[in-house]
Amino acid sequence: MVTDARLIALDWGSTRLRAFLLGAKGEVLASKQSDDGASTLHGPAAFAQALAAVAGDWRTHHPGVPVLACGMVGSQHGWREAPYAPCPADAAALAAQTLHLADEGARIVPGLMHDGLQPDVMRGEETQIVGALARHPELATDACLVLPGTHAKWARVQEGRVTGFATHMTGELYALLRQHSVLARLMPADGGTAPDTAGFIAGVDAARQPGALGHQLFSVRTLGLFKRLAPEQLPDYLSGLLIGHEIAHELQGGLPARLALIGEPTLCERYALALSRFGVTAPLQLDNTAPAGLWQLAQALGL
Amino acid sequence: MVTDARLIALDWGSTRLRAFLLGAKGEVLASKQSDDGASTLHGPAAFAQALAAVAGDWRTHHPGVPVLACGMVGSQHGWREAPYAPCPADAAALAAQTLHLADEGARIVPGLMHDGLQPDVMRGEETQIVGALARHPELATDACLVLPGTHAKWARVQEGRVTGFATHMTGELYALLRQHSVLARLMPADGGTAPDTAGFIAGVDAARQPGALGHQLFSVRTLGLFKRLAPEQLPDYLSGLLIGHEIAHELQGGLPARLALIGEPTLCERYALALSRFGVTAPLQLDNTAPAGLWQLAQALGL
CATH class of the missing domain: 3.30.420.310 (2-keto-3-deoxy-galactonokinase, C-terminal domain)
Incomplete structure (x- = not known):
């Protein structure tokens, strides 16, 4: 049994739920995943069940360990809507706007919104960007972070903050x-x-x-x-x-x-x-x- | 009964077959259409049947009246392939390359090919362009003819010839x-x-x-x-x-x-x-x- 678990980290996208049990230094102690993506679930009870299915054992063995989720779980059709944080934003701004589901003992990171010629949004990628900057501080000054995928994101980072981004379908x-x-x-x-x-x-x-x-x-x-x-x-x-x-x-x-x-x-x-x-x-x-x-x-x- | 019929004109696209009985001055005497588009038919017999279904009466009443078709009927998967004519091309060039199905008493107008940075093709639109130039000779000198649709075509006409074109999906x-x-x-x-x-x-x-x-x-x-x-x-x-x-x-x-x-x-x-x-x-x-x-x-x- 793992004893020094500190966080249950959930990368909860549209089609997949990836769960990580993190230790005292943020290292991955264990991971699991399921097909309970946010777009496949309807209503809060379904989300709570999906969380229990993937991380129930961890929560039993580590009572009180916090749960933090990012991704489409926080969208309008997710568990509960975590309103978008506006650009420019850094990790502190995202943390400040994190939604607390007190009854469930879980928190949801907000997505990010950039209001340019047309508004643009991301959910989940903002957290990946925070992770990339933590692992590679040299990116924080002035970088372009590209996250390929169904809806690819090109994010500009300046002085530790995401100053803008564009989605490509x-x-x-x-x-x-x-x-x-x-x-x-x-x-x-x-x-x-x-x-x-x-x-x-x-x-x-x-x-x-x-x-x-x-x-x-x-x-x-x-x-x-x-x-x-x-x-x-x-x-x-x-x-x-x-x-x-x-x-x-x-x-x-x-x-x-x-x-x-x-x-x-x-x-x-x-x-x-x-x-x-x-x-x-x-x-x-x-x-x-x-x-x-x-x-x-x-x-x-x-x- | 119509007596002065001179041509059975077939606008035979992927999804529709439009047939026109034309008189001595090219005027439309009668028209019919069916869902026997070229993409719905497989094998020469099916095309011959589709023609008979839509224009059999006309052919009975006007024996020997020629049949001329344009569109996807001339594609690789059509009645018979009518190889593309290259740009630049005018009506004479298209006529010269028209395919004669002697047994069926029918002819198929070739499509048009433009070999630019990437090759581009049309089938049916070349005939519409010929028709537009016949009705509006002022377009022949220098014009852009736009044919909106599933695969929209932008064709350049100079001195009576199609000199190039581009398809947009x-x-x-x-x-x-x-x-x-x-x-x-x-x-x-x-x-x-x-x-x-x-x-x-x-x-x-x-x-x-x-x-x-x-x-x-x-x-x-x-x-x-x-x-x-x-x-x-x-x-x-x-x-x-x-x-x-x-x-x-x-x-x-x-x-x-x-x-x-x-x-x-x-x-x-x-x-x-x-x-x-x-x-x-x-x-x-x-x-x-x-x-x-x-x-x-x-x-x-x-x-």
Whole structure:
């Protein structure tokens, strides 16, 4: 039995619940996960049950250990809504706005909102950013933190605070086009092919040329039609095109001193390869930093 | 009984078959349509049956009247493949490459291919363009012909020839995002709402600002989330965003002497409204010009 548990840290997204038992220095003592994502649960009782299912044993063995959660669990359709904190924000600001569910003995980190030309939001990534800054303090002065995914985030950090960010629906567009669009017709069935680096790079390089995304996407079809790319290259070409457009836009304003990629290693590798086509080499790559961020926020809260 | 029928003109797209019986001056004597689109039919016999179903009576009453078809009927998965004609091309070039199905007494107009940075293709629109130029010869010198739709086409016409064109997957992206994406969640069910002009214009104006499409799309969600747009405005905002991005890109290279919209009147009106936000006012609007184009091509073929 683990004796020095100090925090139950929950990375509670739309589709997955990842739970970490953290020790006296924030180290991961144990972890579990379940499919009880926030979008699959309806009503507070369902969330309480999902927490009990994944972390009930830990709570029994470590009575009184605090629970801190981040992610879609705090959305309008989550356990309880934790209103967004505005940018610029640092760990202290997020901690100050953390929602306390006293009856459940649990706390929910707020998401972050950036009100630019259009409002933008994140939930969960703000905690990963806090974790990244804790583990790599050199990023705090001036950095761009990129969190690839269904809704990829590009966050600017200056003097320890997130000063702004932009969401790109890159992962969702890929899934939609891969599964439901005319572009899918020339491709092999999903999941059956190994990644094709040449196809991916061709897509990134196409995105470096002028051209609207809605136009360039059609080349997935025509390059297949004219057999300039093989069917098994087309999914990676599509991926390269979408990621390339995202990067091309974000690099328009110039680069900050440092750039880091945070998230699933395979996906971060794809972004690193795409960035290299734009002349950005070897960015720092970090795997999920949510547990580190939750630990940092728990410290700020005095838990 | 009609006695002076000269041509059975078929506008045979992916999802619909539109048949026109044309008279001695190319006037429409009768028309019929069916759901026997090229994508719904498999094998030559199915196409022959679909033709018989829609135009069998006409062929019985007017033995020997020629049949000329354009559209996806000539694709790889159509009745028989009519290889693309290359740009630049005029009506004579299209006529010269028309495919003759001698046994069926039918001919298929080739599609058009433009080999730019990426190859681009059209099938059916080339015939609509021929029809537009026949009806409005003033467009032949230097014009941009815009054909909105699932795969919108922007074609450049110079000295009577199509010199190049670009496809934008605007209509398909709208349908995918409207039906399957996270953006749909805040919207009312599809089909239940009247068009919202203010929402549409807000989308077009957002597209006039710098910003990647994949990023700006996320604002459909956030503007709904923060109640800056009502749920029933979001579909039109999304439509404006997509059409606006298409137009913003196409206008980057400057405008030709004339611009015309060809297609379904309601959709052309949306494009005209969007264009007005970019300072382009009152473009010529033409409804389906495929019958006029098929007539013109039949003349060029000496049918």
